[in-house]
Amino acid sequence: MADDLLQVTVARLRRQGTDDALVEVKSSAKSLTTDIWDTVSAFANTAGGTIILGLSEEAGFLPVEQFALDRVRDQFVEGIGDGGGSGVRLTNPPSYALRRDIIDDGEVLVIVITENPVGLKPCFVTAKGLPSGAFRRVDDKNIRLSPAEVFEMQHALTPSKADGEPVPDADESDLDPEIIEALLTRMASSKALYGTSTRREKLSRLNIVDKQGRIRLAGLLTAGVYPQQFLPRLLIDVAVHLGREKSLPGVATRFIDRRECVGPVADSIDEAINVVLRNLRTYSIVEGAGRSEVPEIPTEVLREAIANAVLHREYAAVFTGQPVTVDVFSDRIEITNPGGLWGGKTLENLDDGTSRCRNLTLMPLMQQIAVRGAGRFTVEGQGGGVRMMNSEMEAHALQRPHYVATPDQVRVTLWRHGAEIPEHREWLRGLVDRDLDAREDTALLLARREGEVSVAGLRDALRIDSDEARETLRALRREGVLRMTHDETFVLAEGAPLPASRDFEIFRVLSKTDPRTIHEIAEASGRAVGALRKVLRGLVSDGWIIATASPTSKNRRYLLAMDDDAPERA
Incomplete structure (x- = not known):
């Protein structure tokens, strides 16, 4: 058999x-x-x-x-x-x-x-x-x-030479003087320019040009006035769609917004981010004494995902007819780059913290050339980008980025809150009659989505220390929005009110370290033992106090769950 x-x-x-x-x-x-x-x-x-x-x-x-x-x-x-x-x-x-x-x-x-x-x-x-x-x-x-898939498989462990190849017909007049001067100023004291005297020598050392003065592809992409003059499809194509799928040809309205982002890569990446951001929902959070509007997907996640697509794409001739694409749907954003995973990277080890890049000429230039007028650099090249994206998405109660890789392309999906954002904000307004700060907002989102939120979980999501996470959760507990279940884990109180005002006498009797019997509590609070049993059971169930033994045990005593977390009398 x-x-x-x-x-x-x-x-x-x-x-x-x-x-x-x-x-x-x-x-x-x-x-x-x-x-x-x-x-x-x-x-x-x-x-x-x-x-x-x-x-x-x-x-x-x-x-x-x-x-x-x-x-x-x-x-x-x-x-x-x-x-x-x-x-x-x-x-x-x-x-x-x-x-x-x-x-x-x-x-x-x-x-x-x-x-x-x-x-x-x-x-x-x-x-x-x-x-x-x-x-x-x-x-x-x-x-x-396809020929592209065969090429990628054959070169999966070989650094690309394409970004270092000269671009036919391009010369130094096609470079942006502002970008070049900023780069030379930034690198003036670096070892890269040691012993150079002429502009040509400096540009050669930095791999903007080769020894013959021909413009390398990486130099044109990062410092060119308009690289698409020579390579029209090396751009970022951003399309905002009506629903969850691309519209079919012949449909009257195929896009809500569409932009082909061109120019040097740092600027085109920045433009693509701005196009996406203007098509996302935003919501208000409290930051210190002020308020700010934040997009439903963190800006730094968008920046990392789009920059990765440009940096890690394949620039060999068989791929130069394909742009990086950014498709914005009602429930997600999909960012796709030509060329598969490279250098032994797999879907399983993408977030291992190591940096591998097939485009060895492009990478250092992208690290040194800032976004025009912003003073901000596009990539850091330390291998921490995927981990950062995971953390930032989780900190905003969003799913981690999802990757799909084929031999000739990589696609990352960033899931949006979509309709959940306004609905969630309305729900929060029904819970708390004040503005929530970003930490409280995330805590409640996690509690609602996952069914519970712990000190450790909020700490890891927000990358804060345990004391800060604990204080955020305690504050929400004091307001009756959360209740503690066990091991510093909290669930939504589902509208449960704070303890009755006369029960606050019980909190004053109890402490965190000195357990009291029901008779001691009755004597100190002036309450009858019979009536007190039901009250204590309710406070234990809601997590306000802790019982040291089973209800039938003669050794059953009571402690405050947290000394500094007991509700204060209004």
Whole structure:
């Protein structure tokens, strides 16, 4: 009988009526079908997968009769390069494992293909060559890799030379004098310019130009007057859409707002941010003695995401016809750059704090050239950007950025509050009759979204210390907006009122360190023991006081939950 996983897999295929992104089934009754190598290539270039030989898809995924398993196995082993013969079918063949199994009393051959590591892609059918023989898996299809995808796989560990290449027809008159002078002034005392005397030598040292004085691509992009004169599609295309999807061609209103942001990269990034910001909702928060309007997605997150797309995109010739795109939808923002992840970066290690950049000429220039008139630099290059984005989004009770990477592009999604913002503000106004500061706002957003908020959780979200987080939560508790459950964890009080005014006598009797019996509390407060039992149960349930034992225990005593957190009498 087949193992449990194989049974589940075959049952799924029978329900679907087709194979899928994870599994390919082939009859191969008497011999191995030649198109199996397309599938091996697709699995090796995507995320791996399983091939089941000896099942018939046409017959409803039933075993084929008289399946020549041994012969088919030997043909596969030889074709993948382990048979010692000359029949190797693949370049960069993947690792694999194979085994016999039984489905409905019929023998099958199960082959598990492992995804090739970075540096050993693409795997392709040797006889077909590149790109015709290289595939990726999409649902149940083997799709040929595009030339751009092949390029990215071949250069996934190789620093790009494209940003250092000279741009035909560009010369020093195409550089912006203001940007160049600011750069030379900033770098005047640096080792980079040691021993230089002429302007040409300085520009060469900084990789604005090469030794022959030709303008490098990175120099044109960062310090050019209008780089798009030479490379029209190296821009940032910002489009604001009506709803959650792009409008179809022919629809009367396709965009609410649209801007192609051009010019040197620092300026175009700043312009793109401003276009996005003017199309986001804002809300008021208290900062000290004043108020400020903040966007629903933090500005620094937008800046980091858009700058990353420009900095880490691919600038090789096969990609220069593609811009960085920023699509603003009602529920999210999607920022997409041409070129896949580079240098061993994966979706799993994007936030590991290490910096890797394929564009080694562009990176240092972007670190030294400020946004015009702002004195602010676009990138810091220390590898902390993704972590910062995660923290800032969480601090505003937003989901972390979501990444999708294919061989030839990377897309990051920033989820908006959308309709939640005005609805949330209205909800807050019903809770507290005053303006909330940013910390209180975040605490209540977290409590509402997650069901609870803790001192540690608020500390990590806001990157403040525990005492500051604790005081924020205590203040909201004193107002009756939150109540403490356990271990410095708070939940929304759901409109529960503060303790009755006569119960404040109980808080005055209790302390945090000296437990009191119910009889001691009754004597000090002048309350009857019988009536006091129900009151104390309610105060324990709401988290105002702590009971040291079970209700039936003779040792049950009571403490204040927090000495400095007891409500004050009005």
